[in-house]
Amino acid sequence: xxxxxxxxxxxxxxPKQVGARQDTRRALIRCxxxxxxxxxxxxxxxxxxLKRVGVPKGSFYHYFASKEDxxxxxxxxxxxxxxxxxxxxxxxxxxxxxxxxxxxVEDAKHGIERHHYRRGCLIGNLGQELGAxxxxxxxxxxxxxxxxxxxxxxxxxxxxxxxxxxxxxxPDHLAAFFWIGWEGAIxxxxxxxxxxxxxxxxxxxxxxxxxx
Amino acid sequence: xxxxxxxxxxxxxxPKQVGARQDTRRALIRCxxxxxxxxxxxxxxxxxxLKRVGVPKGSFYHYFASKEDxxxxxxxxxxxxxxxxxxxxxxxxxxxxxxxxxxxVEDAKHGIERHHYRRGCLIGNLGQELGAxxxxxxxxxxxxxxxxxxxxxxxxxxxxxxxxxxxxxxPDHLAAFFWIGWEGAIxxxxxxxxxxxxxxxxxxxxxxxxxx
Numbered sequence: 001x002x003x004x005x006x007x008x009x010x011x012x013x014x015p016k017q018v019g020a021r022q023d024t025r026r027a028l029i030r031c032x033x034x035x036x037x038x039x040x041x042x043x044x045x046x047x048x049x050l051k052r053v054g055v056p057k058g059s060f061y062h063y064f065a066s067k068e069d070x071x072x073x074x075x076x077x078x079x080x081x082x083x084x085x086x087x088x089x090x091x092x093x094x095x096x097x098x099x100x101x102x103x104x105v106e107d108a109k110h111g112i113e114r115h116h117y118r119r120g121c122l123i124g125n126l127g128q129e130l131g132a133x134x135x136x137x138x139x140x141x142x143x144x145x146x147x148x149x150x151x152x153x154x155x156x157x158x159x160x161x162x163x164x165x166x167x168x169x170x171p172d173h174l175a176a177f178f179w180i181g182w183e184g185a186i187x188x189x190x191x192x193x194x195x196x197x198x199x200x201x202x203x204x205x206x207x208x209x210x211x212x
Numbered sequence: 213x214x215x216x217x218x219x220x221x222x223x224x225x226x227p228k229q230v231g232a233r234q235d236t237r238r239a240l241i242r243c244x245x246x247x248x249x250x251x252x253x254x255x256x257x258x259x260x261x262l263k264r265v266g267v268p269k270g271s272f273y274h275y276f277a278s279k280e281d282x283x284x285x286x287x288x289x290x291x292x293x294x295x296x297x298x299x300x301x302x303x304x305x306x307x308x309x310x311x312x313x314x315x316x317v318e319d320a321k322h323g324i325e326r327h328h329y330r331r332g333c334l335i336g337n338l339g340q341e342l343g344a345x346x347x348x349x350x351x352x353x354x355x356x357x358x359x360x361x362x363x364x365x366x367x368x369x370x371x372x373x374x375x376x377x378x379x380x381x382x383p384d385h386l387a388a389f390f391w392i393g394w395e396g397a398i399x400x401x402x403x404x405x406x407x408x409x410x411x412x413x414x415x416x417x418x419x420x421x422x423x424x
Contacts (some may be wrong), residue, residue: 038344042255119344124399127403128336128337128340128341128402129340129341131329131399131403138404142404145400176412177393177412177413179396180396180409180412181413183396184395184399185392187339187340188339188357191339191343191350191353191357192350200388201393204385204386204389205389207422208416208419
């Protein structure tokens with residue numbers, strides 16, 4: 001999407017200026033990920049991000065072509081971070097496949113609690129805010145959901161091979177069902193400022209999995 | 213919440229001024245319901261609502277104590293409208309209970325399609341936007357979800373009596389599960405600008421209902 005182009009390096013360190021530019025860009029993206037997750041795209045001012053990172057006002061366009069370009073880079077950053085987190089749980093072969101999903105759910109509960117129910121999921125939040133409004137964001141946001149779905153579907157296929165889910169199940173459908181509902185559960189957890197909706201959704205989801 | 217107080221009437225029409233004030237207030241709430249559902253609370257300017265209804269700028273405080281007060285009246289209006297819509301489907305005794313739910317789902321699909329996936333659900337939208345931010349809105353929004361859940365739970369209890377859902381099921385839990393996931397499905401439908409997520413969620417939900 002909007003990843004910095006890989007730098008061609010010689011044997012030494014890259015020129016200081018280029019390295020510093022990339023460091024600052026990364027710092028802006030990291031900070032933007034936090035603020036956008038919490039406050040959304042429209043309400044967040046670029047100035048607030050620049051100020052927090054300590055970058056002079058007016059130099060934003062040195063790093064990004066536009067606020068939208070910045071938003072896309074933030075989505076990309078969150079997607080990579082979250083995919084790595086998912087893999088950490090879902091590829092844990094020491095654990096039975098469905099338990100891996102349950103472990104992910106437990107971890108997510110701790111995460112949302114730790115941030116005092118202020119953040120939730122950047123992709124769900126921006127999907128809600130921009131889904132109906134922006135052609136620019138719609139495709140990239142949906143692509144992230146599809147990527148997460150694929151990872152969960154792989155885990156469900158393993159669960160099927162292990163006999164934890166019945167042969168009649170379609171792992172891709174189940175994974176899509178999971179993400180649709182899970183985003184609803186995160187929305188509700190933010191509203192009630194508690195993890196009950198996450199538990200309720202996860203328990204009902206696992207209880208409804210086909211056994212045959 | 214913020215309903216206009218019932219007017220004490222004699223036999224004739226109420227004094228013209230009072231009636232006119234209530235009419236204008238209702239028109240502002242109706243218009244606000246549309247705009248807030250589409251654009252959210254923070255982005256919507258009061259001036260835009262006044263202009264659409266043809267009310268002079270600056271007379272807003274004649275009708276509402278604050279923008280928040282207006283927001284609460286809009287939530288109240290949407291909640292009543294939607295509860296009546298739910299009842300129309302869920303109390304249709306000519307139809308088996310689970311089919312009533314399916315009929316509601318079909319109707320919702322047509323509704324979201326008709327508005328070109330721009331609106332979705334006011335309560336879900338504001339929950340996402342304000343759930344983490346506003347103590348004022350959190351309680352009223354959650355109260356609406358709980359009201360809808362109760363109506364759906366009543367329908368599931370009827371389905372249980374009719375043998376469509378197994379005796380092991382907890383209708384209240386199922387209704388909570390439904391609304392958590394359904395809001396996620398509406399979010400996703402707005403993102404993909406299509407009804408597939410609504411179908412996928414509903415099919416998986418009905419398929420997972422306990423039969424025993």
